[in-house]
Ligand SMILES: NC(=O)C1=CN([C@@H]2O[C@H](COP(=O)(O)OP(=O)(O)OC[C@H]3O[C@@H](n4cnc5c(N)ncnc54)[C@H](OP(=O)(O)O)[C@@H]3O)[C@@H](O)[C@H]2O)C=CC1
């Protein structure tokens with residue numbers, strides 16, 4: 001087909017008079033008219049999903065959130081490991097009673113598929129930003145696991161890219177939607193001043209990451225190790241990073257700096273996220289980074305907000321809010337307060353209530369349908385991840401730093417601005 005035909009999109013040829021008449025008719029058409037997106041699909045049709053990364057989280061998300069929800073139809077699964085993508089396909093096909101689920105070994109091919117409207121990204125953290133940027137470039141809505149990014153620079157870039165692409169984006173920080181809304185209740189109460197002026201928030205999560213020093217092991221066939229590494233430095237395979245077979249544990253790539261932010265970011269992405277929400281800092285962040293006084297300490301790093309509130313790494317698991325008039329402690333299975341009646345309260349107006357979603361994936365689906373903003377937008381996720389990165393920088397570099405959450409820079413410290421990102425493998429540069 002020649003160039004002219006390729007641009008014709010199958011429309012009948014019209015002469016100038018017919019074109020003018022068609023233009024006038026369009027101008028008179030109701031403003032609510034919108035062109036069909038991706039074929040002729042109705043808004044109520046199931047959203048066709050492609051899943052990138054079928055590890056423990058990809059599997060659990062499919063089983064608990066996406067396959068049971070008729071608003072989604074999973075059409076393709078991608079994993080760098082052949083066994084895993086085939087097992088993913090089998091799970092999907094069993095659910096729908098057919099053999100239709102496609103498998104892809106490369107996420108770009110999955111994103112480009114015509115039968116994929118939106119993607120779920122459940123790969124290790126070092127891949128998130130690249131896969132989000134590819135979803136943005138294709139204009140496909142995305143749900144990406146936490147921590148949304150691996151570096152501060154990535155956070156800034158992801159916010160910008162998602163905004164420009166106009167995709168409906170949900171970060172997988174499901175504490176804002178699930179766990180019987182305990183975190184919603186805590187955030188609502190802090191925001192309403194139930195503990196008085198907030199003094200500090202203590203977040204009990206794991207350690208900062210360490211450089212990867214694992215020995216090289218022999219690899220099973222069927223794994224594209226080069227793609228597993230992606231932007232991270234080239235190194236040999238090790239089963240700790242990419243366990244063989246269908247494992248039932250959370251792999252420990254989480255511990256290593258090249259791929260993740262340690263235990264601190266792994267659960268910190270959830271609990272710092274709740275702190276940011278309760279402090280109404282979703283579109284901003286702290287302005288100071290303070291390392292612990294003891295240079296060998298693995299707890300005590302502190303971020304200070306412009307209003308003086310201190311966010312401290314350490315304390316009971318979950319998030320503990322200390323205010324002038326009381327405290328609230330919250331984790332997935334518990335919520336408590338001192339005095340005890342702080343939580344026996346309902347917001348006075350609807351404006352003070354935070355949403356009680358039926359589920360985190362369901363919230364994404366609702367917003368895909370009305371093209372609204374999900375509860376954990378890219379900015380929310382990227383800024384909560386940024387808290388983890390700032391905390392980790394406090395442990396790794398042990399310097400007091402001034403942070404500018406608007407311009408994403410350390411103020412007056414060029415050395416620190418070199419820590420905004422890490423050295424990526426060739427071919428994995430970031431835009432800008
Ligand atoms: N919100 C929550 O509650 C939870 C969130 N998570 C998050 O989910 C993400 C995944 O974690 P988890 O499932 O534990 O990790 P896993 O290592 O179990 O799963 C990741 C999967 O992605 C595959 N993979 C790696 N690189 C690529 C790539 N470029 N393209 C496609 N597939 C790839 C891996 O392959 P291979 O088989 O070779 O390793 C693996 O199968 C993380 O960001 C984690 O923080 C995790 C648990 C719970």
Ligand SMILES: O=C1CO[C@H](CO)[C@@H](O)[C@@H]1O
Nearest residue numbers: 146250254266267269270
């Ligand atoms: O919620 C979660 C449960 O634990 C996992 C392993 O630490 C985390 O990765 C995850 O985000």
